[in-house]
Amino acid sequence: MRPDDQALRLPLPTDSPLEPPAEWERLRRQCPVATVELPSGDRAAFLTRYDHVKALLTDARFTRPKAGDGAARIAPEGVGGPAADGDGALTLPDRGEPHQRWRRQVGKYFTAKRMTALRPGMVRTAEHLVDEMIRRGRPGDLKAGLGFPLPVYVICDILGVPAEDRDRFSHWSDAFLNVTRFSGEHTRAAHDEFVAYMSAHIEAIRARPGDDLLGMLVKERETDGEGLSDQELIATGMGLLVAGHETTANMIGKMVSLLLADRGRWEGLLADPSLVRTAVEESLRFDANLGFGMRRYLTEDVEIDGELLPSGTTVVCSMPAANRDERAFADADRMDLTRSPNPHLTFGAGPHSCLGQALARTELQVALEVLLRKLPTLRLAVPAEELPRVQGLLVGGLSAVPVTW
Amino acid sequence: MKVSVDQDRCCGAGQCVLTAPEVFDQRDDDGVVVLLDERPAPDRHASVREAAAVCPAAAITVTEEPDA
Ligand code: HEM
Ligand code: SF4
Numbered sequence: 001m002r003p004d005d006q007a008l009r010l011p012l013p014t015d016s017p018l019e020p021p022a023e024w025e026r027l028r029r030q031c032p033v034a035t036v037e038l039p040s041g042d043r044a045a046f047l048t049r050y051d052h053v054k055a056l057l058t059d060a061r062f063t064r065p066k067a068g069d070g071a072a073r074i075a076p077e078g079v080g081g082p083a084a085d086g087d088g089a090l091t092l093p094d095r096g097e098p099h100q101r102w103r104r105q106v107g108k109y110f111t112a113k114r115m116t117a118l119r120p121g122m123v124r125t126a127e128h129l130v131d132e133m134i135r136r137g138r139p140g141d142l143k144a145g146l147g148f149p150l151p152v153y154v155i156c157d158i159l160g161v162p163a164e165d166r167d168r169f170s171h172w173s174d175a176f177l178n179v180t181r182f183s184g185e186h187t188r189a190a191h192d193e194f195v196a197y198m199s200a201h202i203e204a205i206r207a208r209p210g211d212d213l214l215g216m217l218v219k220e221r222e223t224d225g226e227g228l229s230d231q232e233l234i235a236t237g238m239g240l241l242v243a244g245h246e247t248t249a250n251m252i253g254k255m256v257s258l259l260l261a262d263r264g265r266w267e268g269l270l271a272d273p274s275l276v277r278t279a280v281e282e283s284l285r286f287d288a289n290l291g292f293g294m295r296r297y298l299t300e301d302v303e304i305d306g307e308l309l310p311s312g313t314t315v316v317c318s319m320p321a322a323n324r325d326e327r328a329f330a331d332a333d334r335m336d337l338t339r340s341p342n343p344h345l346t347f348g349a350g351p352h353s354c355l356g357q358a359l360a361r362t363e364l365q366v367a368l369e370v371l372l373r374k375l376p377t378l379r380l381a382v383p384a385e386e387l388p389r390v391q392g393l394l395v396g397g398l399s400a401v402p403v404t405w
Numbered sequence: 406m407k408v409s410v411d412q413d414r415c416c417g418a419g420q421c422v423l424t425a426p427e428v429f430d431q432r433d434d435d436g437v438v439v440l441l442d443e444r445p446a447p448d449r450h451a452s453v454r455e456a457a458a459v460c461p462a463a464a465i466t467v468t469e470e471p472d473a
Contacts, residue, residue, distance in 0.1 A: 058463065104417065104435035111431040112419030341458035351416055353461035358419040 016385040020288035024321040042072035044314040048321035050328035058350030065297035072314035115362045126370040139381040142401040147252035160212030173245040198234045250397030255283035261384040279337040285344035289396035293318035319345040407468040414464040425452040
């Protein structure tokens with residue numbers, strides 16, 4: 001962060017919704033540790049190179065900022081509420097040994113094996129949603145028809161939430177994350193409603209624990225006396241919804257858009273559906289609309305690229321910029337559906353890397369497989385440059401994906 | 406090739422199991438990686454290298470050995 005640097009403003013502008021900001025390339029080359037101004041007006045250091053982003057994300061000394069840290073805020077005061085600023089009362093252990101214990105307690109529900117077991121159910125849900133979309137006729141919105149409902153239905157099943165309450169979950173999730181569309185007051189109200197709902201849900205589970213994630217955590221607590229408190233169970237349910245819904249919903253929309261934007265990609269997958277796995281990874285890497293990246297709040301001095309970042313600095317790690325770093329990926333600006341290995345940073349890295357990544361991967365693979373099978377003639381109904389963007393601040397994405405077939 | 410895993414670093418993401426299921430598993434009670442095969446057969450080397458490269462916690466170490 002050289003003092004003569006002009007502070008760039010985030011979000012950086014792009015020409016087209018699927019394209020990366022031209023600025024990334026210049027930053028990686030000339031200014032890998034840049035000073036940026038967030039929409040709140042607060043300043044932060046901005047990392048764009050693969051090695052730097054990965055090193056800081058994996059550094060166990062630092063975590064996402066929480067309220068009261070004095071870290072740079074994303075949104076101005078009063079906007080965004082709990083999801084943007086971190087909520088005081090309902091927090092999960094976020095560092096060190098208690099964090100690892102929480103992760104392992106919850107993480108065992110998200111193992112690769114479990115995800116494989118959940119897969120047939122997800123396929124049925126996705127097929128049903130695609131059938132509904134076909135029934136409603138062309139053109140359709142792939143985001144509303146498949147991208148948004150699939151992950152919320154899946155997380156409701158995992159949390160043991162009855163199917164009839166799924167729409168309420170969708171609403172809450174939307175309200176937490178759409179920082180600009182809803183006022184701070186509105187997010188606060190949604191937050192309170194959600195807490196009340198989850199408290200009642202956990203009461204009910206205690207009476208009759210099932211095989212879902214929360215039921216399992218409750219049973220564990222009753223049998224070995226260890227495990228999560230009620231507050232932690234509520235925060236876990238809420239955290240999983242917030243962390244897993246909009247991110248996956250957006251990614252389904254962006255993945256399909258990227259694959260349809262160049263017909264050759266879609267044709268390639270139709271010709272060889274065994275590429276679905278690597279195509280999903282490459283879509284995750286290639287997505288330029290991940291939002292700003294992850295914040296880390298420095299509680300000690302750190303040196304990056306020969307520059308000293310003093311304790312108290314907020315650092316924004318741009319995973320999408322790192323994912324396009326030529327130093328780490330050959331032909332980084334080319335979407336290669338067979339790329340392997342593909343160590344992209346879209347799920348972060350290190351002790352905080354996405355807990356739900358096996359789930360997200362499975363959902364993305366299922367969505368793509370079902371679309372290829374049921375709608376091989378799928379195409380975008382508008383030119384890729386005209387895809388409408390999400391107006392929220394936390395999660396970048398497309399607000400609709402108009403398609404026809 | 407010799408493989409080792411660092412269970413303390415593992416964050417339970419399961420990428421290794423998805424990539425090389427014959428060589429890695431996850432414990433049922435906490436999702437932490439288990440090494441099934443310390444010296445995998447040559448036809449598995451590529452997927453093991455891939456698993457090490459994509460492990461988000463850098464918990465997998467592969468040592469290449471001549472003729473192994
Ligand atoms: C494509 C979809 C997704 C993307 C791009 C994504 C991305 C991320 C990223 C980058 C982090 C790291 C945060 C950090 O380093 O501070 C993270 C953390 C997390 N994600 Fe995801 N995620 C996705 C889906 C999911 C799903 C489906 C779930 C679960 C249902 C989930 C649950 C979590 C949780 C609980 C954390 C916090 C982990 C911790 O702090 O230890 N995510 N996610
Ligand atoms: S990929 Fe790495 S972090 Fe994930 S389960 Fe395997 S060893 Fe653990």
